[in-house]
Amino acid sequence: MSDASTLKVAVFLSGGGRTLANLIRHRDEHGLPIDFRLVIASRDGLGGIKIAEDAGIETCVVRKNDFESDEAYREAMFEPCRKAGATHVIMAGFLKHVLIPTDFEQRVINIHPSLLPAFGGKGMYGRNVHAAAIERGVKISGCTVHYVDNLYDNGPIIHQKACPILPTDTPDDLASRVFKLECETLPEAIRMMAASQDI
Numbered sequence: 001m002s003d004a005s006t007l008k009v010a011v012f013l014s015g016g017g018r019t020l021a022n023l024i025r026h027r028d029e030h031g032l033p034i035d036f037r038l039v040i041a042s043r044d045g046l047g048g049i050k051i052a053e054d055a056g057i058e059t060c061v062v063r064k065n066d067f068e069s070d071e072a073y074r075e076a077m078f079e080p081c082r083k084a085g086a087t088h089v090i091m092a093g094f095l096k097h098v099l100i101p102t103d104f105e106q107r108v109i110n111i112h113p114s115l116l117p118a119f120g121g122k123g124m125y126g127r128n129v130h131a132a133a134i135e136r137g138v139k140i141s142g143c144t145v146h147y148v149d150n151l152y153d154n155g156p157i158i159h160q161k162a163c164p165i166l167p168t169d170t171p172d173d174l175a176s177r178v179f180k181l182e183c184e185t186l187p188e189a190i191r192m193m194a195a196s197q198d199i
């Protein structure tokens, strides 16, 4: 069911699409109020594109290397969102730095696999994050949903969940524990945003 509180979203992704698949499942099985207007992939052949197509979601590919400036890349990413009627953007395993246009300020969210501000910034994505947390000897990790601004992992935090790091954990063990948390945390954050949106 779709009503005024349903969030009209574009999803940006760079990987296998497990995060997108989880959101589709939450929409279908748990009534997550989300209307997928578009999926933008950072390159051809990604698993996330197939997941979107199988769910009947429009897709396109926008390669950062095809643009000569950050501003041109920003417009190439956000103009299709506007045309598709998306009012919000979800970064779901998206690995490219992108500037945020003024009409999408506080309307773009990202899920990051650490408790920000720890283990964020350039180079901190995927397995690197978990390897750094284990190497530093921290005992607790987790995930963070935050608004995206023009810096990496810097915008206001919306939601976080924590889990232990066990003495025997490899980066892959920790990645899998944190990803399970991500699968709860992002839908919860989307419900908060849908409940509080002003248009």
Ligand SMILES: Nc1nc2c(c(=O)[nH]1)N[C@@H](CN(C=O)c1ccc(C(=O)N[C@@H](CCC(=O)O)C(=O)O)cc1)CN2
Residues within 6 Å of the ligand: 091, 094, 095, 096, 097, 098, 099, 100, 110, 111, 112, 113, 121, 122, 123, 124, 125, 148, 149, 150, 151, 152, 153, 154, 155
């Ligand atoms: N303006 C913003 N853009 C993006 C943000 C953000 O907070 N502000 N978050 C990232 C997602 N992210 C973690 O959550 C993240 C992704 C990638 C990197 C990184 O170092 N990337 C490499 C390139 C990797 C590649 O292209 O395969 C790099 O910049 O050299 C850091 C953080 C999404 N965009």
Ligand SMILES: NCC(=O)N[C@@H]1O[C@H](COP(=O)([O-])[O-])[C@@H](O)[C@H]1O
Residues within 6 Å of the ligand: 013, 014, 015, 016, 017, 018, 019, 020, 048, 092, 093, 094, 111, 112, 113, 124, 125, 126, 175, 179, 182
């Ligand atoms: N900086 C963000 C980041 O590193 N996100 C990570 O990308 C993967 C998404 O998987 P998916 O492509 O299968 O959805 C997940 O491992 C997530 O923690």
